[in-house]
Amino acid sequence: AKELPLSGKKVLITAGPTYEAIDPVRFLGNHSSGTMGFELAKRAANLGAKVILVSGPTYLNLEHSSVELIRVTSAREMYDACHRHYKNMDVAICAAAVADYRPKKVATEKIKKKDGDMQIELERNPDILLSLGEQKTHQFLVGFALETENELENAKGKLKRKNLDGIVLNSLKEDGAGFGSGTNKITFIDKNLHIKTFGLKTKPEVASDIWEEIISKIHA
Numbered sequence: 654a655k656e657l658p659l660s661g662k663k664v665l666i667t668a669g670p671t672y673e674a675i676d677p678v679r680f681l682g683n684h685s686s687g688t689m690g691f692e693l694a695k696r697a698a699n700l701g702a703k704v705i706l707v708s709g710p711t712y713l714n715l716e717h718s719s720v721e722l723i724r725v726t727s728a729r730e731m732y733d734a735c736h737r738h739y740k741n742m743d744v745a746i747c748a749a750a751v752a753d754y755r756p757k758k759v760a761t762e763k764i765k766k767k768d769g770d771m772q773i774e775l776e777r778n779p780d781i782l783l784s785l786g787e788q789k790t791h792q793f794l795v796g797f798a799l800e801t802e803n804e805l806e807n808a809k810g811k812l813k814r815k816n817l818d819g820i821v822l823n824s825l826k827e828d829g830a831g832f833g834s835g836t837n838k839i840t841f842i843d844k845n846l847h848i849k850t851f852g853l854k855t856k857p858e859v860a861s862d863i864w865e866e867i868i869s870k871i872h873a
């Protein structure tokens with residue numbers, strides 16, 4: 654059989670939102686569908702990789718003999734699952750929309766409404782991508798950036814600060830791009846700050862473009 658470009662490679666991908674519990678029935682979350690991460694996982698598997706897909710709550714499913722799907726709920730669970738596997742990985746892509754904050758206290762009983770306003774105190778969640786950058790030994794590490802202003806400068810800053818090998822900039826200025834839509838318009842920036850811009854495409858096509866970029870750089 655012909656060698657596939659990711660044969661023998663192990664890939665870690667994060668996807669979806671995280672849910673941060675407030676009480677037994679409520680959480681803080683976001684509208685991430687998980688589609689981009691799942692498409693990246695599917696593509697990697699079809700290119701020959703063994704994939705560990707760590708996903709927050711999503712209705713998506715992926716049944717593929719080369720994909721191990723680990724479902725988590727909170728950012729801290731996602732952090733733990735990623736670090737359990739990271740050492741053995743060749744490539745890691747963080748495509749999850751991780752909550753930056755979580756409620757400081759999780760009520761053990763459903764919180765009752767009272768007259769007047771209420772407050773929930775929040776504390777910072779760990780930055781999973783940053784921690785993977787700090788602990789990087791040989792892995793090719795890729796993050797996502799979703800910016801609304803100074804897009805390129807902010808993405809380049811993130812690339813350096815988080816010790817990444819590449820960052821995928823999602824353009825929100827484009828109609829039909831990003832969150833909740835079936836399409837995306839991306840720019841890929843590598844660690845030498847080489848920039849490649851792509852047109853508006855479906856997410857499976859975007860996943861294929863991202864892997865083409867990564868493969869060209871790990872084989873270079």
Ligand code: C5P
Nearest residue numbers: 747748749750751779780781782796797
């Ligand atoms: O710094 P910012 O949140 O904009 O960075 C986005 C990138 O960092 C994405 O790749 C996202 O998956 C990752 N991230 C993470 N853990 C967090 C926050 C962001 O892995 N707590």
